Amino acid sequence: MSVDARQAVRWGAGVLAIALVAGGGGYWIGQRGGPASDDGSTAAGRKVLYWYDPMVPAEHYDNPNSLSSMGMKTIPRYANEPEGPNAAPGITIDPAARQNLGLRVATAEIGGLPSTFTATGTIDFNQRNVAVIQARTGGFVTRVYGRAPGDVIGAGAPIADVQLPEWGGAQAEFLAVRRLSKPELTAAARQRLRLMGMSEGLIAGVERSGQTNGTVTITSPIAGVIQTLDARAGVTLAQGQTLAQVTGIGTVWLNAAVPEAQAGMVKVGQRAMARLSAFPDESFTGRVIAILPTAQADSRTLTVRIELANRGGRLRPGMFSNVMLGDGGDQALLVPSEAVIRTGARTLVMLALPDGRYRPAEVRAGREGGGKTQIIAGLAPGEKVVASGQFLLDSEASLTGIPARALESGE
Structure with a gap:
């Protein structure tokens, strides 16, 4: 195997196992129209501007066999790829490479979060x-x-059975007053027995029998x-x-x-x-x-x-x-929990943008349950996030300096 071939194999295994091509602050991953010819064109007729190493994008080379200062095989920059400060930030992935990576996209939706x-x-x-x-x-x-x-x-x-002499004396007085046949005095004497703690049944028994009963059975x-x-x-x-x-x-x-x-x-x-x-x-x-x-x-x-x-x-x-x-929980904006990247300093999701690009976005996460995570801020209903393979994309975004969408701006 030649030196160039070995370098190409090393590049493919060392950098995400796929070809990366810079695009607006991100990388184009995968083949983009076949190998370039020596005259700067591809099999699909796309114009190659120069060859470069994504690890050191400032270095430009004029042939496909060049090696960068890091010893890596260079890849082509095509004429129709966005570049510069006005290019939309993000990572663009070739459809074939996307399938090989197993990227899975989910939509942020309003739903009930089990609590x-x-x-x-x-x-x-x-x-x-x-x-x-x-x-x-x-x-x-x-x-x-x-x-x-x-x-x-x-x-x-x-x-227990308790002998209460004071109760016996009060009952004797009640019976004596009752014999006077004065309803007012009898009622007052009966009320005194109630206030001492005697039950209506005990008072009725004394009144019926005409006998005092100073022994009471204490019950629960x-x-x-x-x-x-x-x-x-x-x-x-x-x-x-x-x-x-x-x-x-x-x-x-x-x-x-x-x-x-x-x-x-x-x-x-x-x-x-x-x-x-x-x-x-x-x-x-x-x-x-x-x-x-x-x-x-x-x-x-x-x-x-x-x-x-x-x-x-x-x-x-x-x-x-x-x-x-x-x-059952309140209604909340939910994404799959596996889509949330927690770095310790902040929390991110990888947005899947409509133009086929991917960009990190900072979010504020809330409760979790049932495989879902509540997003309190930083994401809108209907936006799509990467639920599988997002750590690879986040690493590439960090490597190329792609800024995460700010939590406050939502842009």
């Missing part, structure tokens, strides 16, 4: 559904009902889990002393750890779908009821509180869950 994402969390008690059971007046515990912390009880389940007003239990037989109680605390389990909270970068996609009232490893074939739907105001410094996450219905009490605090958050 769903998955986070992890744990089940917790609903701290808004808590009952504190107290002694309304001083007394002592006469009986307990075999309860313990952690027991699941129903609404109205007995906790809600169904749930006993969290604390201080009722023990023989214990003397002070007014307002807590006997037990019960947390309801009809609904539970799912505290999800949402990455800080995705916190803006979550809103109070938004629906959420949870899946637990304990029930792999089921999903549980709830809604976001709160976004806690403090971020976790170590994990850079925010806690999103989701309320879930707990039918049958199957969701137990401490269970691990995956939760899907988000919604």
Whole structure:
């Protein structure tokens, strides 16, 4: 193989594996009408002005066998190719070369960007559904009902029997006033019993039997889990002393750890779908009821509180869950995510211009989802971008100094 042939092979392998011809600040890639003859013409009759190396375009040569100062094989500059400061910037690619490169073009379109994402969390008690059971007046515990912390009880389940001497005295006064047959005094005495915490059923029983009942059975007003239990037989109680605390389990909270970068996609009232490893074939739907105001410094996450219905009490605090958050998303200008070039300093797309040229354009990108990226600025609906092979074109544009379309100007 001759030296010229070896140089030609080196040029083809080293520079994008295709022939590059400068065009208005870009390159013409591929063959443009066949090899040139010694008299400066091609098989298609196109006029060759000079030969040059795209790596050093200032050097011009008068024959096709020239080597540039970089030792590279020169290529022809044709008379009908745009050149100079008034030429439109861009890269023009021969159709055959374009097919060989596998360039794929997509259109920027308005569409809905899915904004769903998955986070992890744990089940917790609903701290808004808590009952504190107290002694309304001083007394002592006469009986307990075999309860313990952690027991699941129903609404109205007995906790303890408490003897309340003050209630017995107030009931005796009520019966004495009632015997006076003065409705006003009787009503006032009955109201006093209500204010002391006696139920209508207890008052009615005293009125019906004519006997005082200073022993009351303390019951749970809600169904749930006993969290604390201080009722023990023989214990003397002070007014307002807590006997037990019960947390309801009809609904539970799912505290999800949402990455800080995705916190803006979550809103109070938004629906959420949870899946637990304990029930792999089921999903549980709830809604976001709160976004806690403090971020976790170590994990850079925010806690999103989701309320879930707990039918049958199957969701137990401490269970691990995956939760899907988000919604259908708003309408936005979208391009394929693979078309976006992120350099670190800026974000670019490679425009496919109507005249068959390609030029980088700076854009401002937003959210991603479903293989699409939102373009906030720098691109208009209907413009076409290169979705495959754009990194090659961007490298060539950078090599020849083709400026990217500015984000502010859009030109």
